[in-house]
Amino acid sequence: KVTHEHSEALNQRIKEHLALLDHSDPDANGWEQITEDGEMKVYRKELVQDGLICDPLKAVHSVGLVTAKEMCHYFWFPDVRRDWEETVDVFDVLETLDEATTINYQTHKQVWPAAQRDCLYLSSMVKVDNPPSVGDKIPHDTWIVCNFSVDHPEANPVSGCVRALIEVALICQTFITLPKDGGPITRDCLQCDIIYVANVNPGGWAPASVLRSIYKREYPKFLNRFTNYVQQKTKDLKLLF
C-alpha cells in the first residue's frame, strides 16, 4: 500500500531483504564469519566502492523470551533509541510519515582519525504476511524494520559531518513451543530468530583498518546490547504479537 512518497522504495527494499529468509547458508556465497558469540554469528564481505570500504555486514542470532514484534518495535521506536544505541550523539525525528514510519537524522560519535559521520534515513516497521517458510519450522509471525538513507529538506546537518549512507534491515521471526501441559503461552515458550543486515557507505575517506576494526567491534556489541535491552524491557510485560 502506498501511504507516503517513499512507500515504493520501502516495499522494494523489503522484498529484497526477505530473500535473506531463505536462510541460504551464510557461510556460502562469499560471507566471511568475523565473530561468533553463543547463538550470534556475524559475517562480512570485503567490498570497496570508489575507494571506500563498504563491507556488507550480516548477523544471525536467536534469542529467547521475546517476540519478533517486540524486537522490531524497540529497534524502530524513536523514543527508546538512546536506551540501547551508544554510538549515536544527536538523534532527531525529522518527520513522522505514518504510525510505523519516521525520517530520522543522527550523528555518530567521531572515531579518530576519521571525520564524524551523520545519517539521514527512513525507518519503517512492517509486519510480513505469508513469509517464505524455512525448512520445517513455521514462524508464528515475521516482522521487519528497514532503515535506508533518504534526502529531507529539513535536515539541519551538524557542521563537519560526512554523510554516511545506510541500508539496514532487522528481520525477526517468532517461534513458539506450546507448553506440554496445554497451559498459556509464556515467555519461556518463545524463540526469536533474527537476521540483521547493514550496508554502510562511510561517504568519505576513512582508513580501511580503522573501519574494519570498528565494524568487528561495534556490531556484535550493538546486537548483544540491543537484544539484552529488549529482554529486560519486556520481561514483566504482556507478550506483544
Ligand SMILES: CCCCCc1ccc(-c2ccc(S(=O)(=O)CCO)cc2)cc1[C@H]1C[C@H]1c1ccccn1
Ligand atoms: C568512520 C566511521 C564511518 C562509518 C560510521 C557509521 C555510520 C552509521 C552506522 C550505522 C547506522 C545505522 C545503524 S542501525 O542499525 O540502523 C541503528 C540505528 O542507529 C547501524 C549503524 C555505523 C557506522 C560505523 C561506526 C560503525 C558502527 C557499527 C555498529 C554500530 C555503530 N557504529
